[in-house]
Amino acid sequence: MFLHLSPQQRELQARVRSLVSEKVAPQAAELEAREAFPHSVYEAFRDAGLFKLSLPEAYGGIEADATTLCLVIEEISKASAGTALLVFPTQAVIRTIREVGSVAQKKRFFQDLSTGDKLAGFCLTEPNYGSDAGSIQTRAVLEGDSYVVNGTKAYITLGPHAYYYLVFVRTGPGKRTGGISALIVPRETEGLSFGRKERKMGLGDSVTSEMIFHNARVPRENLLRAEGEGWRILSRHSNPMRVWGAASLALGIAEGAYEAALDFARKRIQFKKKIASFQAVRFMLADMKMSIEAAKSLIYRTAALIDSGEGAFRDVETLVSMCKCYASDMAMEVTIDAVQICGGAGYLKGAPVERLMRDAKAVQIFDGSNQIQRMVVSKNIILD
Numbered sequence: 001m002f003l004h005l006s007p008q009q010r011e012l013q014a015r016v017r018s019l020v021s022e023k024v025a026p027q028a029a030e031l032e033a034r035e036a037f038p039h040s041v042y043e044a045f046r047d048a049g050l051f052k053l054s055l056p057e058a059y060g061g062i063e064a065d066a067t068t069l070c071l072v073i074e075e076i077s078k079a080s081a082g083t084a085l086l087v088f089p090t091q092a093v094i095r096t097i098r099e100v101g102s103v104a105q106k107k108r109f110f111q112d113l114s115t116g117d118k119l120a121g122f123c124l125t126e127p128n129y130g131s132d133a134g135s136i137q138t139r140a141v142l143e144g145d146s147y148v149v150n151g152t153k154a155y156i157t158l159g160p161h162a163y164y165y166l167v168f169v170r171t172g173p174g175k176r177t178g179g180i181s182a183l184i185v186p187r188e189t190e191g192l193s194f195g196r197k198e199r200k201m202g203l204g205d206s207v208t209s210e211m212i213f214h215n216a217r218v219p220r221e222n223l224l225r226a227e228g229e230g231w232r233i234l235s236r237h238s239n240p241m242r243v244w245g246a247a248s249l250a251l252g253i254a255e256g257a258y259e260a261a262l263d264f265a266r267k268r269i270q271f272k273k274k275i276a277s278f279q280a281v282r283f284m285l286a287d288m289k290m291s292i293e294a295a296k297s298l299i300y301r302t303a304a305l306i307d308s309g310e311g312a313f314r315d316v317e318t319l320v321s322m323c324k325c326y327a328s329d330m331a332m333e334v335t336i337d338a339v340q341i342c343g344g345a346g347y348l349k350g351a352p353v354e355r356l357m358r359d360a361k362a363v364q365i366f367d368g369s370n371q372i373q374r375m376v377v378s379k380n381i382i383l384d
């Protein structure tokens with residue numbers, strides 16, 4: 001698909017593509033099977049400056065826009081969605097601070113993150129509140145100059161490997177979403193600990209764990225905007241991450257699986273012919289490519305709208321939810337078909353298509369399940 005990209009975006013895309021083919025793709029299956037933090041990829045991405053892409057230039061970043069982040073996450077996810085999750089939450093947190101942080105907060109947090117070796121985690125989900133995020137119960141009570149935080153967050157990507165966490169808490173006494181606030185919490189906070197590393201169906205190369213707050217004291221100056229502003233920060237400033245986060249991740253997964261299936265179909269001989277010569281297989285490949293291109297158009301059109309700053313909130317919200325939902329449903333279908341095309345070889349552990357199929361399932365669930373995205377889209381189009 002033709003994309004209008006700047007020379008800088010094309011250069012970065014090419015650089016990430018070659019980094020991924022050299023440092024990620026050859027060990028992607030092994031890293032996923034190991035179910036541990038992918039240290040070697042972390043180091044390669046750190047050295048390439050990928051963790052500070054969204055920082056302003058004064059702090060060593062390129063103030064990456066949504067389109068640029070889509071390109072990066074898509075390229076990494078073609079080979080390994082789990083390692084793209086080193087970049088995705090980190091950029092989500094930096095972008096949120098960039099948009100809503102005070103001058104003093106930006107100075108402090110961006111100075112710390114400018115070394116380029118620090119990751120950031122995004123913490124909303126709790127054991128009893130996933131889709132119903134507006135009901136979260138982790139409490140933060142102001143005592144003197146600190147918020148005292150108690151509660152548990154669940155499924156936190158990066159687990160204990162981040163340096164800062166953007167944590168949504170209830171400061172109350174406001175109504176449901178009106179009582180939610182956003183705090184930046186350093187990992188070294190006393191009273192903050194991490195539960196066991198979760199074992200997952202896929203994304204073994206991404207650490208996911210519980211995060212437990214027991215009388216954890218967080219400086220008052222780490223509150224973003226004001227008390228009760230958390231839901232607005234989430235919906236207006238954090239949620240657009242779904243385009244360059246979950247949606248681009250799903251797009252990359254689908255492209256990786258499609259390429260593997262195409263390659264297999266061109267080489268595999270049955271009935272003395274390449275299986276790519278059979279119409280049933282050709283049409284599957286055509287359908288896969290069509291839906292990939294459709295998702296790509298939707299994602300990059302939405303990213304361009306976000307970057308223009310001209311989209312009305314409801315239009316952006318609708319398109320963002322469409323991107324996340326459509327791309328991840330598409331990735332699930334494409335990866336299932338890719339396994340089918342590869343036959344028994346696709347079903348073996350270690351085959352790229354089986355790994356990508358397991359990874360695709362997660363994207364239908366996280367970052368707001370696809371049922372919740374359909375609720376957003378229907379609410380915004382029916383307007384009842």
Ligand SMILES: Cc1cc2nc3c(=O)[nH]c(=O)nc-3n(C[C@H](O)[C@H](O)[C@H](O)COP(=O)(O)OP(=O)(O)OC[C@H]3O[C@@H](n4cnc5c(N)ncnc54)[C@H](O)[C@@H]3O)c2cc1C
Pocket residue numbers: 089122123124125129130131132154155156157158200203208362365366367368369370371372
């Ligand atoms: C690999 C992975 C990484 C994650 N990383 C993070 C992270 O870094 N930070 C973070 O905060 N969270 C993270 N999550 C959590 C993720 O965002 C939640 O799992 C997701 O929002 C769904 O919440 P839940 O699992 O509690 O499911 P539930 O909310 O319990 O939903 C269960 C099912 O019911 C459906 N459902 C719920 N309500 C409705 C409704 N009103 N109408 C129709 N259907 C409904 C859901 O769609 C789902 O199919 C991660 C999850 C995974 C799997």
